[in-house]
Amino acid sequence: MKTILHFLVYAFAVMVTAYILPGVHVSGLVAVLVVAVVLGLINAIVRPLLLLVTLPLSIMTLGLFVFVLNALLVLLTARIVPGFSVDSFWWALLFGIVLTLVNWILKRFE
Numbered sequence: 001m002k003t004i005l006h007f008l009v010y011a012f013a014v015m016v017t018a019y020i021l022p023g024v025h026v027s028g029l030v031a032v033l034v035v036a037v038v039l040g041l042i043n044a045i046v047r048p049l050l051l052l053v054t055l056p057l058s059i060m061t062l063g064l065f066v067f068v069l070n071a072l073l074v075l076l077t078a079r080i081v082p083g084f085s086v087d088s089f090w091w092a093l094l095f096g097i098v099l100t101l102v103n104w105i106l107k108r109f110e
Helices: 002-020 029-053 055-060 065-080 089-109
Strands: 024-026 084-086
Touching (some): 002 024, 002 089, 024 029, 029 055, 029 065, 029 084, 055 065, 065 089, 084 089
Antiparallel strands (some): 024 084
16 A cells, blocks of 8 residues: 555656746646656666666766656656657756656655
8 A cells, every 4th residue: 555655656746846947848647657657767777777787987977877767757757658758868867857756755744
């Protein structure tokens, strides 16, 4: 039950973030739910591997490269999920940051 609640909170965070940012477009509720699933899977499977591979670059940039990596994963999600689009790399970067903040705020009320 708790996993479903976390998923719904994350999906709501995606919807709110896409509503706030004009460079991010989601076509509907089904697309929001699919984005939440795909982005969750990418963050669970692909992100740790990429963090390991890019560790030297992250160390050289004092961890700022992680933001770039998150933006690239958001762009990958936009390529995979129909009905979800991001206008540019900078919108993907901002989407990742705002999504983290919105998700953090929503989890505080959970």
